[in-house]
Amino acid sequence: MTAATDHTSAERTRDLLTGVLLGDDFRREHGFWQRLIRTEPFRRPGRGSTEEERRALAYERLRHLNDSLDGDAPPTGPRALAALHEWLGPVDPALTTVAGIHYNLFLGSLVDHDGEHRRDLSDFLRLRRVGTFLCTEVAHGNDAVAVETTAEYDRERDGFVLSTPHAGAQKFMPNTSPCGGPKSGLVAARLLVDGHEHGVFLFLVPLTDEVRTLPGVRVRLLPTRTGSPVDHCLTSFDRVFVDRTALLDGEHGRIGEDGEFSSAVANRRRRFLTSIGRVTSGKISMTACAVGCARAALAVAVRYGGHRLISGPRGSDRVPVIAHRSHHGPLASAMATVFAMSLLHRRALDRWEEEGPGEETERLVAVAKGWVTWEARAVIVESRERCGAQALLEHNGMSELLTGIEGAITAEGDNLAIHAKAAAEMLFATAPAGPDPLPAPFPGPDAFDDPGFLGRLLVRLEAIWFDRARARMRLVPHGDPLARWNAASGPALRGVEAHAQRQAAEAYARAVAALPEGPARERLGALQRLFALERIARASGDLLAAGLLAADQVDGLPDRLEELTAEIAPHLPELAESFALPPEVLADWPIARPDYVDAYDDPEAPWRPDADREPSSEER
Template identity: 75%
Template sequence: MTATIATDPALSTTDLLKGVLLGGDFRREHGPWRRLVSTRPFRRRGDLTPDERLSLAYERLRILNGTLDSAARPASDPRALAAMHEWLGPVDPALTTVAGIHYNLFLGSLLDHDGDSRRDLSEFLELRRIGTFLCTEVAHGNDAAAVETTATYDRGRGGFVLHTPHSGAQKFMPNTSPAGGPKTGLVAARLLADDADHGVFLFLVPLTDEVRPLPGVRVRRLPARLGSPVDHCLTSFDQVFMERDALLGGAHGRIGDDGEFSSALPNRRRRFLTSIGRVTVGKLSMSAGAVGSARTALAVAVRYGGHRYISGPRAAQRVPVIAHRSHHGPLAEAMATVFAMSLLHRRALDRWEAQLAGGTEGGRAETERLIAVAKGWITWRARDVVVECRERCGAQALLENNGMAELLAGAEAVVTAEGDNLAIHAKAAAEMLFAAAPVAGGGVPGAAPGDLTDPRFLGRLHRQVEDIWFARAGNRMSGAPQGDALGRWNAASGQALRGVEAHAHRLAAEAYAEAVAALPEGPARERLAELERLFALRWVDRNSGDLLATGSLTPTQVRALPDSVEQLVTGVAGHLPALVESFALPEEVLADWPIARPDYADAYDDPGAPWQTGAAAEAAR
């Protein structure tokens, strides 16, 4: 079901804006996860070693699993899976990682490709065994279709032999240690049968028992990774035999009872993409986790700015640091960005649900590109927001107990997870560049003149920026020497990537416009319209030179842009605490971050200090 925005005019401003961010069915979609992260087992612990934090992540995974009516639900419901990432991400990134792998990449793939075997999944649904996913190799990341782990069909035994041929083919970074309990993996391997390479498929392989890897499986922990501790490992296989039903087969490829391979897809790359189709849902999940983390970082920064007092302009005067334009300005712009991220994420999620409900093959390709573009743009913007919020909280936010450093490390991780951002944007850039109509003479006609207060005009300017960059990319490609495909792409890729960035901005601006139009007249609509204009004008200001050159903006409008932006910053800044309330973050979660509390300084109190034990303390009593 496609989510809707809550538009009941009887709702409060906070509830209406919460509906904008989180959809109209908050109780069903987000309520269970919000309640879960509010419970005592999910309270933040600052006194644990990395190994203890890893054990806690797996303990929490079991608690989470026990709250589900069926563990298959997150695997089969992309909206539930995204919401899970949205709420778990800021609370426990390690848990989010292992839960996303188990429910999406592992269980989701089994459910998607279980038509041939109808295998018993109870041990995975009940977490007697934890699922993991082994695709990337030391020498193959974004080119995972070229993985070199082999699964050779043995006709005599009627099964496959899984093998790692050299160091570069070791599986890189799956959570395959015995930590948390016995593990089973889905291993991406090249299916070889009768001296033919049929492409890369997934194979179900038990990896460990409670204490050690199983025979033929070698697991070595990688060095500590930036951020939350996860048992990332190097994993390899030495002639491990698998029964024939280990192959996750289907129409894209199977070995029949006669030992012959068959596939409805003649292209090996398409077989591979079908096998790892859950990566698309993974991108949606990464976007959701990034959105949740950015909102949390911004909420903490706004709160801290309100109760961190500094010297004022007059003697003995104290003012909150957020009163300064240099402090509240970046947070106001971050607020406009966070709403844009949330709206673009929900647009991508809605489109994916609609596609699953009955879209066309061509529509699926377009939707997958939207999800990829959104994932890259949202996770990059999340990193920007978290970095800004960390700076606004100063040295306090560098301490692990205040949580911001963990959010920053988590933002770095999702930039790479489920497809490196630059790689997936480059793929989208190439697709969009080749689909773009050539512009005669290399120029781009300007947008029709308009008013900077008109959202429709701002929308045309967003489209104009996108067209400018793709036209430049096309011109550079056509001017490069023929016959050198890499050289032609290199000539155009910089401009094409800027075009994808502009495309994402345009999509986010369109989602903003739709959300504003859906709200009833009143304060909520006014607040959202301010954020929409701030987001749009910042982008127009950044690209004002190009827009002036095409005649889309007048010199007067370009000169007016800085003042227009400043007015919007002032308006948004006055509502920052109220806007944070629309994030619906549980007080129990925020209480775990000392700098989010007015009494943050008490976290540093010293029971043995003179002010506690000396004469001054006695007098105070």
């Protein structure tokens, strides 16, 4: 085989694996964003130095992004929003935050509720006004249905008066300062008509002009959040009037020409969930952002591990640090997890696009968001540690990725809260979906080479945890629902984690089966088995006790994991290349470059022949 043939084969393997991560049509779906982050406005050297400059930079980049659309539709659909977050997240978390809020929560909500009013959206499409979203309050986060900002219908003026009744009702963390230019917001508020409350709806409210807040709107900057700065604020309203078109109405509720409220949805909670339906797209976006950030961190760690040379076993030898099992072992594990995260993200995204709102689909999106963002944090922490002290420096990107992922874990519903909701729903399901359970341990030493066997073990592991939760709940007498939930919640939450792992494993199996015979399928198959076996190893005692693993199989797990790690380790660089990160982006992180030492060179040091310095006394 010639060198040219080898190169062609390597490119095909890389492209096939990129298709696994990004979808078969990845050039069309992701190409715009890949090209965008290569351009000068998005390069890291352009970052400002002060917090104020860096906050302003996010909005400058948002305008560059919007101008680059060049007449194309704004990214308000779930697939376009996911791609936006997947590529912008690793480059600039602050930009990703303001872009996601503007295009998804703000503009997307306006598009979804563009009913009889037919609003002129040109100011927001051309970014003459930036959109933001004001739902969470100081005292109401995951229970946003209980927000206390009010919007009272004024019959005489045919509009609404927005008021903040107390400190706990201040809107918490929207980007509402004048930074970035004039802004309008969608404000979640309780609709009051003649003293009767009809639930929480969204209202379109102008907030600022180019330099200050508008009358009745009070905005105060919150203390800087760790990481990439955004103008997070406390926002309150002192009898701010908006006309009737401000209400984002629809079948879930509207004010008629006679000033009377009507709704086709009787339940107030459902009205609220209809109003903030864009939060589900937000969950998908947070998952995409986490996937992109984890891939970037891992790619940097793999590259740095190959560039960083240390003393070899004989002392005089120099070997890359990634040659050591203690170094490449955690990175191989992270690689298997990153592919699983990517596959679960795409499974949830595809399901949402195909099926739309529905209990099972929304639950999958929520479970994926929680599991993927938590796993992303673990991958980024591991990648940071593998790069040592240099990865703590901001210019190497890792610290910003780590603080950015903390925001994704909390945004669009705290992970624990949305997993608890999923756990409560699944707890009362008759049985988990999936393949038939195993009747007995799989015989023979080759059991762990059978992906079908591994997948069925993960199905049973999910069932084990929910069975335990139900058993614990039965120990508590009826009549105390909180005590019953407290008894069941621990194992039920473990069941949700197992459900996410099972979904990821099923997506892995389909992806492997879809690849042609060859190196790409071999690489992905090894990652698939490593991912499943690591989860099975952590629960081997439970599976042994359930009669689903034999003692000799449990005893052989460590050796099989070692064999898989050794199989994957030599291919870590090509697997990282399949992430398709533009070289210009990687070059902006010094430790990702072979010449990373040059980033720390001293132009005036004595080792520089061109240094302009005074000779020492000895030299004189």
